[in-house]
Amino acid sequence: MRAAAAPATAGPAAPAAEPGRPASGIRFDDVSVAYGRHGEHTVLDSFDLTVEPGEVMALLGPSGSGKTTALRAVAGFVRPARGRVLIGGRDVTGLPPYRRGIGMVVQQYALFPHMKVSENVAFGLKAQKTPRAEIPGRVAEALEMTGMAAYAGRHPRELSGGQQQRVALARALAIRPGVLLLDEPLSALDTQLRSGMLAELARLHRELPDVSILYVTHDQIEALTLADRIAVLESARLRDCGTPQELYRRPRTAFTASFIGTANLLPVTVRADGTGVDLGGRRLTVPVAEGVARGSGATLCVRPHLVGLGDGGATGNSLPGKVTEVQWRGATHRLDVSVDGHRVMADVRELRTPPAPGDTVTVHFAPEDAVLVPAGLTGDGDHHG
Ligand SMILES: Nc1ncnc2c1ncn2[C@@H]1O[C@H](COP(=O)(O)OP(=O)(O)OP(=O)(O)O)[C@@H](O)[C@H]1O
Ligand SMILES: [Mg+2]
Structure with a gap:
């Protein structure tokens, strides 16, 4: 899944790289996030992690370990109590979400029900003030990439769960993000759809070899299939990080050993x-x-x-x-x-x-x-x- 392992030429549906394309690569620099009136509940504790340009990093850990919080810190939906978040080497800690050049897909599709598929996909482009004339082409491109071109005129309620999730992905990709944040994007799908979507995501990554992907999951199969490296979280802390093979063969903690494989x-x-x-x-x-x-x-x-x-x-x-x-x-x-x-x-x-x-x-x-x-x-x- 590394850029080096991908075919040299991008697929036909992949957008051409442009000078204005958002930078990729993510760095958490000693990031802590706390909730509570006095910030007494630390839910991400001194988190240090680098996701290289073009790398897929899985964040794996039990419920409540801080995975979504880490993603939200990158997206700009939660402000760290301490530390910095960098995207493409630039400190974005103080920037609002729409200025960070990220695409995000969350667990429950979160499509706007009253908007058609095409309008949903156009949403982020409008928020980003993409020139009006460019929007239809960008929407078509993103729908093409996710195999949803034929559904542009439908409403979300007229789509299956898997199709809705593809639209959510198209919406995230439309802005041509340098960083893609995926929060359990397959968890609402049944097993068969999941493995199909997993293969789709792997293909998309080959078509977009420069995009850094931070992929949150409970599911070790997803992590092992898709990720170049896996970061293991437990109780707000990073416990282990390495390639799937390293973590499987040489876990550094009993927690990693039991969480990745049996x-x-x-x-x-x-x-x-x-x-x-x-x-x-x-x-x-x-x-x-x-x-x-x-x-x-x-x-x-x-x-x-x-x-x-x-x-x-x-x-x-x-x-x-x-x-x-x-x-x-x-x-x-x-x-x-x-x-x-x-x-x-x-x-x-x-x-x-x-x-x-x-x-x-x-x-x-x-x-x-x-x-x-x-x-x-x-x-x-x-x-x-
Ligand atoms: N807005 C909030 N206010 C207070 N506490 C919060 C808030 N959001 C999350 N938390 C707490 O932070 C901790 C980490 O939550 P987070 O959503 O990051 O976990 P997670 O690893 O994504 O879990 P899951 O796998 O269940 O999605 C949890 O204990 C949660 O209750
Ligand atoms: Mg979560």
Whole structure:
């Protein structure tokens, strides 16, 4: 999804780059936002993040973590108590929303019901004082890009949810923004429409390789599919930021591990000699990185698909336990195994005769498949089923 990965030529519907085109790239510089009469509720705390020109950054985090607030700070709908917001390297903290050159799409379409599709799309252009003669062409261009050209004369109530969301996207794109802010744009759509729209967004991004996109979602699949990088928010703070692969393979926190993909999180003690960890009385071999304190607690993270059934042999870490649940998931079986009271999930492929609840089994994982993160959140690291 990076500009470099996109085709060199933009699609036919893409507007030509112009000198007057709004700058792209977003920077949060130590931004704090607080609500309450005395600003006592901090909902975004010392937030630092850079979205490069042409980059898609997903903001991922649980409800109430501050994702929409971060977006609203970029859009200019909320004023930070501290810090600066920069767009295209320019400090926009004091600018009103319509002067920031951003397009925004929110969760509930928010189209004007009494206006036709074309009028909805023209709205931002008028607010921006685009010369009157240019407006029809710009509206047509934006509707073309989102596949809604045939619906220009309809009212929102005559459109499906997916079509309404395309119009909302067309409205955001009409002003040829340098920055596109998308706040859970697919959450009101059903699963099938969602995956279609996800592919559409990926295509649009290829056609507009210079636009920076900040994409808020709860949904890790959306984040993993679309984003060049993911920023993980929890309780008003940025907890982690990296490419999807980095966060998946090398999460820095147990929270990230459980929020991106599913993780087994086990409370362990790092052995004093740094050769591995102890889970209760059980010795496990895992790589212990430089910065990890010897002799103290940590959380061991290993993905269920990297946990195998059976003994791991000399190099693998073998964990005997009792099966508590077996779920058939098509390509795999999800086994829940209780190991000394700790829940260990194993996603096992091609299991002709799966074990049954109550059976005693051994599961294993290779040392290199485990990651140690600071102690915290353990147990059920499956936020997504
Ligand atoms: N106008 C407001 N006045 C007071 N508190 C607010 C206001 N807007 C948001 N908040 C609070 O700020 C916190 C963060 O809200 P925000 O909308 O940014 O969360 P979010 O991560 O987008 O959540 P969700 O995933 O549910 O949309 C919440 O605790 C919310 O109640
Ligand atoms: Mg929100």
